[in-house]
Amino acid sequence: MRKKFVFFVLIPAVVLCxxxxxxxxxxxxxxxxxxxxxxVGAKVEIEGLHVSxxxxxxxxxxxxxxxxxxxxxxxxxTRNVRFAMDFGQLLRSKYIIRTMEIDELILGTxxxxxxxxxxxxxxxxxxxxxxxxxxAQAQGALEKTxxxxxxxTFGIGALHLNxxxxxxxxxxxxLKHLDSLKSQTLAASGQWSSTLAEFxxxxxxxxxxxxxxxxxxxxxxxxxxxITGAIATVENSVxxxxxxxxxxxxxxxxxxxxxxxxxxxAGLVExxxxxxxxxxxxxxxxxxxxxxxxxxxxxxxxxxxxxxxYLSYVDWARAHIKNSSSKPDFTAPPRMKGENIAFPxxxxxxxxxxxxxxxxxxxxxxxxxTFIHAKGEIxxxxxxxxxxxxxxxxxxxxxxxxxxxxxxxxxxxRTKDVPYDEYEASxxxxxxxxxxxxxxxxxxxxxxxxxxxxxxxxxVPGSAFDASARSTLSGFRVAFAAxxxxxxxxxxxxxxxxxxEFEITFRLWNTGGNFDLALSxxxxxxxxxxxxxxxxxxxxxxxxxLKSKLDAAIAGKKAEVMKLVGEKTADVQKQLGxxxxxxxxxxxxxxxxxxxxxxxxxxxxxxxxNDALKGLFKK
Amino acid sequence: MFYLKFIRxxxxxxxxxxxxxxxxxxxxxxxxxxxxxxxxxxxxLIWLILLVxxxxxxxxxxxxTLFSLLAFLLDPLFHRLGYQILVNVDALKGVWTWLxxxxxxxxxxxxxxxxxxxxxxxxxxxxxxxxxxKHFVVAYRTHIHSRxxxxxxxxxxxxxxxxxWYRRIRDLKG
Numbered sequence: 141m142r143k144k145f146v147f148f149v150l151i152p153a154v155v156l157c158x159x160x161x162x163x164x165x166x167x168x169x170x171x172x173x174x175x176x177x178x179x180v181g182a183k184v185e186i187e188g189l190h191v192s193x194x195x196x197x198x199x200x201x202x203x204x205x206x207x208x209x210x211x212x213x214x215x216x217x218t219r220n221v222r223f224a225m226d227f228g229q230l231l232r233s234k235y236i237i238r239t240m241e242i243d244e245l246i247l248g249t250x251x252x253x254x255x256x257x258x259x260x261x262x263x264x265x266x267x268x269x270x271x272x273x274x275x276a277q278a279q280g281a282l283e284k285t286x287x288x289x290x291x292x293t294f295g296i297g298a299l300h301l302n303x304x305x306x307x308x309x310x311x312x313x314x315l316k317h318l319d320s321l322k323s324q325t326l327a328a329s330g331q332w333s334s335t336l337a338e339f340x341x342x343x344x345x346x347x348x349x350x351x352x353x354x355x356x357x358x359x360x361x362x363x364x365x366x367i368t369g370a371i372a373t374v375e376n377s378v379x380x381x382x383x384x385x386x387x388x389x390x391x392x393x394x395x396x397x398x399x400x401x402x403x404x405x406a407g408l409v410e411x412x413x414x415x416x417x418x419x420x421x422x423x424x425x426x427x428x429x430x431x432x433x434x435x436x437x438x439x440x441x442x443x444x445x446x447x448x449x450y451l452s453y454v455d456w457a458r459a460h461i462k463n464s465s466s467k468p469d470f471t472a473p474p475r476m477k478g479e480n481i482a483f484p485x486x487x488x489x490x491x492x493x494x495x496x497x498x499x500x501x502x503x504x505x506x507x508x509x510t511f512i513h514a515k516g517e518i519x520x521x522x523x524x525x526x527x528x529x530x531x532x533x534x535x536x537x538x539x540x541x542x543x544x545x546x547x548x549x550x551x552x553x554r555t556k557d558v559p560y561d562e563y564e565a566s567x568x569x570x571x572x573x574x575x576x577x578x579x580x581x582x583x584x585x586x587x588x589x590x591x592x593x594x595x596x597x598x599x600v601p602g603s604a605f606d607a608s609a610r611s612t613l614s615g616f617r618v619a620f621a622a623x624x625x626x627x628x629x630x631x632x633x634x635x636x637x638x639x640x641e642f643e644i645t646f647r648l649w650n651t652g653g654n655f656d657l658a659l660s661x662x663x664x665x666x667x668x669x670x671x672x673x674x675x676x677x678x679x680x681x682x683x684x685x686l687k688s689k690l691d692a693a694i695a696g697k698k699a700e701v702m703k704l705v706g707e708k709t710a711d712v713q714k715q716l717g718x719x720x721x722x723x724x725x726x727x728x729x730x731x732x733x734x735x736x737x738x739x740x741x742x743x744x745x746x747x748x749x750n751d752a753l754k755g756l757f758k759k
Numbered sequence: 760m761f762y763l764k765f766i767r768x769x770x771x772x773x774x775x776x777x778x779x780x781x782x783x784x785x786x787x788x789x790x791x792x793x794x795x796x797x798x799x800x801x802x803x804l805i806w807l808i809l810l811v812x813x814x815x816x817x818x819x820x821x822x823x824t825l826f827s828l829l830a831f832l833l834d835p836l837f838h839r840l841g842y843q844i845l846v847n848v849d850a851l852k853g854v855w856t857w858l859x860x861x862x863x864x865x866x867x868x869x870x871x872x873x874x875x876x877x878x879x880x881x882x883x884x885x886x887x888x889x890x891x892x893k894h895f896v897v898a899y900r901t902h903i904h905s906r907x908x909x910x911x912x913x914x915x916x917x918x919x920x921x922x923x924w925y926r927r928i929r930d931l932k933g
Contacts, residue, residue: 149810228862475834476796478873481845483852483859 164191168198180215182206183255197224206255207248214251218501219244229489237494245501303424303689310420314413314694318701321405325701328398329708335391336712339719342384346726349377353733358740364748367741374737378730385723392716399709406705409698413690420686447607447648454600457552457561490524497521502538514538516548525554561600568593575613577636583620583629585636590616606649614641631671639666769817773899782815783893789819790888793826794837794881796874800866818892830877841876 169189176184188201199222207215223240230236356370473479500515516536522528531553538546546567553560575587594611618637624630647658672679772782788809795802809819830837845855858864868874908914 231862232865473838473872476831476873478796478838478841478871478876480868481842481855481870481872483856483870485860 161193165189169200176205177257180205181208181257182211182215183257185255192224195224196227196230197222199223204249204251204255206251208256211254211256212251214249214255215247216501217244217246217249218242223494226489232489233491234489235492236489238496240494240497242497242499242501245499247502303685306420306423306686307689307693310416310423310690312416312690312693314409314416315697317405317409317412318694318697321402321409322701322704324405325402325705325708328402329712332395332398332708332712335395336715336719338391339388339715342387343722346381346384346722349380350726350729353377353730356733356737358733358736361737361740362744364741364744367737367744371734371737371741374730374734378727378734381723381726381730385727388719388723392720395712395716399713402705402709406702409702413694416694417687417690420690421683424682424686447646450598450607454561454563454598454605457550458559458600488527490522490527492521492523493528494521495519499536514546529555531555531560558602559600560602561598563596563598565596566594572613575616577618583624583632584622585618585620585633587613587616587618590614604650605655606647608647609645611644611646612641613644616640627674628671631674632667635663635667635670639663642666769821772815772817773896774904775900777815779893779896779900781813782818782896783889783891784812785809785815785818786822786892787885787889788812788814789822790826790884791878791881792819793823794830794877794884796868796871796877799868799874800863801878822888826881833877833880834873837876837880838872839876840879841872841874844875844879845870845872 168191169186172189173184173186183206184203186200186203189198190200191198199220200218201220202218203221204217205215207213220243221241223237226234226236226238353374356373358370361367361370497518498515499518500513502513514536515538516534518532518534520528520530520532522532525531531551533552534548534550536548538548547565549562549564551560551562553562569591572587572590572592575590577583577585577587590613592611592613594609596607596609598605598607600606618633620633624633642661642663644659644661649656788805791805792802792809795805809816844851855870858867858869869878
């Protein structure tokens with residue numbers, strides 16, 4: 141045994157251990173703060189951190205994470221946080237936390253010092269706007285959909301219209317369609333005439349064949365060769381008739397297709413006329429009182445804004461909760477590195493895992509008027525769900541100061557190749573500080589003191605997205621920015637003043653590839669009812685006038701073309717029927733003659749056999 | 760000069776000083792450290808043994824240098840041997856699985872083919888190296904050195920510059 145070893149190695153080792161023991165708290169705190177600041181981009185401060193060795197874990201009494209966008213406010217703040225780590229797995233460089241308890245997680249507290257730090261330029265990430273994020277994909281679709289109904293289409297004040305001028309100015313597609321139909325009918329009719337002329341030519345051949353068949357007198361045929369020759373003649377006639385018949389069938393089919401096309405095209409006239417009427421109403425600026433256009437104008441902007449915000453959360457989850465594979469890539473081992481052989485694990489662990497994080501907290505009761513307290517759990521927070529085979533789930537329940545509740549559930553499933561996210565939220569009577577209505581230039585207003593009850597479900601399987609939400613806004617008061625500029629605005633303002641509750645139904649999905657938005661409110665019906673009551677008679681009169689003028693403009697040509705189509709198709713069909721009957725008659729005649737001849741031949745054969753037998757017995 | 764000191768000490772030790780067992784022990788432990796990759800739990804244990812036991816450091820240093828070079832050359836062989844032991848010996852799979860699930864064993868990196876292959880070779884060589892080195896030291900001290908001095912080539916070399924360097928190294932004062 142070396143005595144020097146004790147002095148030079150063991151004693152320094154013990155001293156080192158003591159130094160580590162006394163300073164480990166500070167080192168870990170500094171490490172966590174530095175890591176947190178790098179991740180968040182703002183100051184992270186931890187107080188009262190203590191690392192315990194048995195069980196291995198840590199706790200702190202307070203942590204505050206500054207908001208990178210507002211240095212004088214915290215993103216969140218926690219009081220006591222405790223967790224223990226699995227020492228055995230730590231030896232494998234795996235950070236496994238069974239239970240983490242986070243007390244008093246408070247959102248948005250004020251800071252006494254500025255928490256902003258100089259930020260490094262951010263690297264582009266999957267969740268950043270402009271990439272293939274849901275936010276970027278949906279934003280265009282949302283805005284496009286929201287702009288579909290411009291306020292100008294609701295100029296009810298323009299009901300005193302000049303229908304004649306409008307009809308003259310209208311590019312009537314029905315007339316163009318009728319002209320086209322007429323041309324097609326005349327062209328088809330010409331073709332049919334030449335085809336029918338060919339049929340007339342073949343009638344002579346049919347008559348010759350008929351004459352040939354009729355000229356055969358069965359009773360005069362007394363020998364088998366004569367009968368056989370007559371049968372051959374009839375069969376040749378049948379062949380000739382069949383040739384004419386097949387040529388006729390082909391042409392008949394072509395004419396039938398023409399007739400069908402013309403009939404279908406004639407059937408479209410009413411539909412095209414309907415479209416013309418809709419465009420005429422558009423020119424007249426007649427409002428469509430039963431559509432969802434009003435809803436889009438009223439709540440579209442605000443809903444789009446909120447939807448975009450929530451979509452960014454979905455993108456964040458997609459970008460930060462990644463799919464990962466436990467299969468290592470095969471590489472030839474470099475020299476002196478070797479290959480690590482994996483053996484079955486009784487229980488495999490990922491690099492990082494928090495099995496259960498218990499959270500309690502809420503908004504800042506000192507700075508917010510309506511304090512919200514929430515508690516819940518987030519389970520299976522990990523860097524690799526393919527190892528744990530369990531998705532990350534979050535469940536949060538909260539109570540607002542006034543006794544209102546909310547519930548939030550989320551699933552982030554990365555256990556399979558295709559990621560799957562699901563969010564469910566229900567909120568009861570949540571106060572909304574402000575809800576903007578309308579657009580600039582059309583019914584610009586703010587809804588204040590509103591309470592919202594909502595239920596939302598969002599599923600995000602792979603690159604697909606489907607979100608549906610139903611919200612009821614109640615107990616509100618509407619502050620209008622200006623006096624109504626049109627009758628429609630006046631109606632809507634009256635309706636909004638009278639009601640104290642309305643419902644918004646919202647669905648946003650991209651299951652077919654592009655994002656689609658469906659947005660409706662029961663305000664539409666209410667506004668339509670009010671508008672109909674106030675404007676019903678005048679509106680109906682204006683609409684009827686427009687309709688009658690348009691009908692008059694197209695009636696003459698429509699009658700003419702429809703008559704032409706009807707006559708031509710009926711005529712050709714009649715002639716085709718007649719020719720078909722003629723062919724059938726000739727074929728029947730030939731068949732009858734053939735049967736007659738066959739019977740005659742059978743009879744002649746029997747006679748010959750009997751005569752032969754009689755001669756045999758006489759001998 | 761650190762390595763020259765090691766070589767000088769080693770040459771001196773061969774001639775006199777520590778016992779043949781101490782020299783052979785240091786050399787054999789150095790062999791294990793030289794053959795095995797660094798930063799393993801068993802490597803740390805061997806270092807501890809080397810520090811605790813009164814064995815010759817210079818011999819260990821020389822062995823580590825020599826066998827590190829040898830390990831680099833034999834790396835493909837170690838990889839192949841380690842792979843065979845870890846993958847193809849069915850009887851041992853239960854042991855490996857148990858170790859893989861044990862809390863500390865993964866620090867040995869036993870599931871690495873090169874670590875396993877080289878460590879097995881080092882263990883197999885330990886006793887022969889120890890015995891061979893001990894025998895060699897005894898023999899060197901009793902008659903090899905005196906016999907070498909009588910060789911004509913030795914006398915030629917003795918006057919050569921090479922031996923001049925050797926002596927300078929040998930007689931360096933640490």
